[in-house]
Amino acid sequence: MTKDIDTDLAMKCRTWAFEEAKGVLKRLRAVGKGEVKTPEKGYVLFETGYGPSGLPHIGTFGEVCRTTMVMHAFQRLSDIPTKLICFSDDMDGLRKVPTNVPNQDLLRGALGMPLTSVPNPFDTEHKSFGEHNNARLCSFLDSFGFDYEFMSATKDCYHAGRFDSTLRQMLVQYDEIRTAVLPLLGEERAATYSPIFPIVQKKGEDKPYPVILHNVALRGIEDLDQGIATFEVMDDSEAERTGYKAGERITQSIFKGGCKAQWRADWALRWYAMDVDYEMAGKDLVTAADYAAKIVQILGGRGPAGFRYELFLDENGLKISKSKGNGLSMEDWLTYAPHESLAYYMFQRPTSAKKLFFDVIPKAVDEYITFAEKLNDQDPAQKLDNPAWYIHDGVVPETQHTPVSFALLLNLVNVANTEDKNVLWRFIKRYKPEATPENAPFLDRLTGFAIQYYKDFVLPEKTYREPDDRERAALSALATALESMEDGQEAEEYMTAVFSAGKDSGYEKDELRNWFQALYQILLGQDQGPRFGSFIALYGVKETAALIREALEGKLIKAA
RNA sequence: GAUCGCGUAGCUCAGCCGGUAGAGCAACUGACUUUUAAUCAGUGUAUUACAGGUUAGAAUACUGUCGGGCUCACCA
Numbered sequence: 001m002t003k004d005i006d007t008d009l010a011m012k013c014r015t016w017a018f019e020e021a022k023g024v025l026k027r028l029r030a031v032g033k034g035e036v037k038t039p040e041k042g043y044v045l046f047e048t049g050y051g052p053s054g055l056p057h058i059g060t061f062g063e064v065c066r067t068t069m070v071m072h073a074f075q076r077l078s079d080i081p082t083k084l085i086c087f088s089d090d091m092d093g094l095r096k097v098p099t100n101v102p103n104q105d106l107l108r109g110a111l112g113m114p115l116t117s118v119p120n121p122f123d124t125e126h127k128s129f130g131e132h133n134n135a136r137l138c139s140f141l142d143s144f145g146f147d148y149e150f151m152s153a154t155k156d157c158y159h160a161g162r163f164d165s166t167l168r169q170m171l172v173q174y175d176e177i178r179t180a181v182l183p184l185l186g187e188e189r190a191a192t193y194s195p196i197f198p199i200v201q202k203k204g205e206d207k208p209y210p211v212i213l214h215n216v217a218l219r220g221i222e223d224l225d226q227g228i229a230t231f232e233v234m235d236d237s238e239a240e241r242t243g244y245k246a247g248e249r250i251t252q253s254i255f256k257g258g259c260k261a262q263w264r265a266d267w268a269l270r271w272y273a274m275d276v277d278y279e280m281a282g283k284d285l286v287t288a289a290d291y292a293a294k295i296v297q298i299l300g301g302r303g304p305a306g307f308r309y310e311l312f313l314d315e316n317g318l319k320i321s322k323s324k325g326n327g328l329s330m331e332d333w334l335t336y337a338p339h340e341s342l343a344y345y346m347f348q349r350p351t352s353a354k355k356l357f358f359d360v361i362p363k364a365v366d367e368y369i370t371f372a373e374k375l376n377d378q379d380p381a382q383k384l385d386n387p388a389w390y391i392h393d394g395v396v397p398e399t400q401h402t403p404v405s406f407a408l409l410l411n412l413v414n415v416a417n418t419e420d421k422n423v424l425w426r427f428i429k430r431y432k433p434e435a436t437p438e439n440a441p442f443l444d445r446l447t448g449f450a451i452q453y454y455k456d457f458v459l460p461e462k463t464y465r466e467p468d469d470r471e472r473a474a475l476s477a478l479a480t481a482l483e484s485m486e487d488g489q490e491a492e493e494y495m496t497a498v499f500s501a502g503k504d505s506g507y508e509k510d511e512l513r514n515w516f517q518a519l520y521q522i523l524l525g526q527d528q529g530p531r532f533g534s535f536i537a538l539y540g541v542k543e544t545a546a547l548i549r550e551a552l553e554g555k556l557i558k559a560a
Numbered sequence: 561g562a563u564c565g566c567g568u569a570g571c572u573c574a575g576c577c578g579g580u581a582g583a584g585c586a587a588c589u590g591a592c593u594u595u596u597a598a599u600c601a602g603u604g605u606a607u608u609a610c611a612g613g614u615u616a617g618a619a620u621a622c623u624g625u626c627g628g629g630c631u632c633a634c635c636a
Contacts, residue, residue: 014577051636053636089636092636093636095635095636184632184633185633185634186633186634188634189634189635214635262636263635263636264636266636282631283563283564283565283630283631283632284630284631284632285631285632285636286563286564286631286632287562287563287631287632287633288632288636308564310564310565310566310630310631311630311631313629313630348574349574351564351565352565352566353564353565353566353629353630355572355573359572359585360572360573362584363572363573363584363585366584367583367584407584408598408599411597411598411599412598414597414598492594495594496594498594499594512594512595513595513596514595515595516595516596517595517596519595520596520597531593531595531596531597531598532595533594
C-alpha cells in the first residue's frame with residue numbers, strides 16, 4: 001500500500017495500537033535473531049479466536065476490530081505482508097445444550113461430540129452445528145467489511161493434518177507439557193489432566209458418533225511417525241457419555257483428526273503450528289494465555305505478541321455475561337447506532353475496564369463524528385492520534401460526512417414527532433439545506449437510528465388525550481383553515497392560522513399557552529413540542545389537517 | 561489467595577513519555593420566539609482518594625495506605 005505515514009513518525013506514535021504493532025516487531029526481531037524479516041510462512045499473522053458453541057457477540061467484534069487496528073498500525077511500521085485469520089475452535093466438544101437453540105433433543109443426543117460432528121439443529125444447509133455457527137461468524141464479520149481469512153480447526157487443521165507434526169512433538173514432550181500446566185490446576189483436576197484428548201467412537205452406537213475422551217492419560221507411544229499412541233481412561237466420570245470406563249485402554253493415531261488438544265494446549269498447538277505473530281486476549285484468559293505461551297516455549301517456539309485487554313462491565317461495574325443478560329449486546333448497539341461508533345468505542349483505552357451500557361451510545365456516535373470530520377484535514381502526526389484513523393485505516397470516506405450531530409438528530413426526531421425518514425429529512429434540511437440522503441448516506445443511516453431510538457424510547461411514553469369541547473371546536477376550526485391553505489408558505493402564515501383558531505374559540509391572550517399545550521397533548525401525545533408554525537411547514541399542511549381530523553375522531557388514542 | 565485495572569467538577573468520563581485541570585450531560589443567565597421545547601451565546605473557586613519521597617515543577621513517573629471492583633483458581 002502507499003505510505004501515507006512516514007515510518008519514523010509511526011515509530012514515535014504512542015497509541016496502544018502502535019505500541020502493540022511495535023511488540024510484533026520485537027517478536028519478529030527475536031525470532032529472526034536480531035533481524036526483522038519476513039517469516040517463513042511469508043507474512044505476519046494476526047489471529048483472533050472464536051468458539052462456535054455460541055453466536056458471535058460484542059467481544060468477537062471487539063477482538064477482530066482491535067486486532068485489525070493493530071495490523072493497520074503494523075503496516076505503517078513494516079513492509080512485510082500481513083494476514084488476519086479468524087480461527088474457529090470448532091473441534092471443541094459440545095458440553096451443554098445452549099438454551100437459545102431449536103431442536104434441543106437433537107443436541108442433547110450429541111453431547112460430547114466435537115461441534116463439527118454435532119448435527120445442525122437449525123434449518124440451514126450446513127451439515128453441523130459448528131459449521132452453521134461458523135457461517136454465522138463469517139456473515140457477521142462480513143457485514144462490517146473486515147478483511148480476514150476464516151480458518152476452521154476441524155477442516156483446515158486437525159483433519160487436514162496441518163497440526164500433525166506439532167502433535168507428534170507434543171506426544172514426545174507430553175510429560176513436560178503436562179507438568180508445566182499442573183501448577184495452575186486444582187488438585188482434583190490435576191490428577192486426570194491430559195493435554196491431548198483422543199477422539200473415539202462412542203461404544204454401543206451403530207451410527208458414527210465421535211466423542212472426545214477428556215479423562216485419559218498417555219500410557220505409551222507405539223509409532224511416533226504415525227502418531228499412534230495408547231491412552232488409559234482414568235475414571236468413570238464420562239462412562240455414561242462415551243461408554244469407556246476406568247482402566248480401559250485406547251490405541252490409535254492422534255493424527256488427521258484422531259484427537260483434540262485440551263484448550264490451553266490447543267492454543268499453544270495453534271500458535272506453534274501456524275507461527276502466530278499476534279493474538280490479544282481478554283483479562284479472563286490471561287492465565288491461560290501465559291500457560292499456553294509456556295507450552296509453546298517447551299515446543300521450542302515463541303508465543304505471539306499480544307496484550308491483555310480489560311473486560312466490559314455493565315452499568316453497575318459487573319462483568320457482562322450473556323447468560324445473565326446484563327449490559328449491552330451487539331444487537332442493542334447496532335439497533336441504535338452505526339458500527340463505526342462501536343469501533344470508536346473499542347479504540348478507547350482497551351486496557352482499562354469500560355462500562356458498556358446504553359447511555360454511552362449517543363456520546364460514542366458524536367465523538368466518532370467529530371473525529372471523522374476532522375481527520376482528513378489533519379497533518380500526519382495529528383492523524384495518528386485520531387481514533388478515526390484507526391477505524392478507517394487512514395482515510396475517512398467522503399460518504400461518512402455528516403454536518404449534523406447525532407444528539408441534534410435525536411432532538412430533531414423528537415420534535416418532528418415522526419417515524420418517517422422523509423419528514424425528518426425536511427427538518428434536517430432546515431438546518432443544513434445542502435444535505436441530502438444521496439450526498440450524505442452516513443447521515444441518512446443516522447436518521448434511521450434516531451428514528452429507531454424514538455420508536456423504542458419516546459413513543460411508548462406518549463399518552464394522547466381526548467379534547468374537551470372548546471378544544472374540539474378550536475381544532476376543528478384549525479383543520480378547516482389548514483385545508484384551505486397550500487404548502488410552501490412561511491411558517492408565520494401557519495402560525496397565524498393556529499392563533500386565529502385559538503382566539504376564535506375563546507382563548508384569551510394569557511390563555512393561549514394552554515391552547516398550545518392542548519395541541520401537543522392531543523396531537524402529539526406529549527406535553528411539549530416544536531414551534532407549531534414550523535411544524536406545519538415541515539410536516540405538511542394537509543398532513544397536519546389530517547392529523548387533527550384523526551385526533552377529533554379519537555383515532556390517536558386508540559393507536560396509542 | 562493470585563493477578564489486573566480503577567479512585568479527577570453534581571453525574572459519566574477525558575487528560576497520564578511531568579509545565580498552572582478539560583469535555584458531555586445536569587444547573588444557571590441571556591438572546592430569539594404571538595407558548596413551551598429546540599436552537600444560539602455565556603457561566604465551572606474540583607483539597608485531581610490519602611500519605612510520603614523524587615523534581616525547579618506531579619492528576620500525570622516512584623513508594624506506601626485506604627476504598628471499592630473485575631478476573632483466575634471447575635470447564636472452555
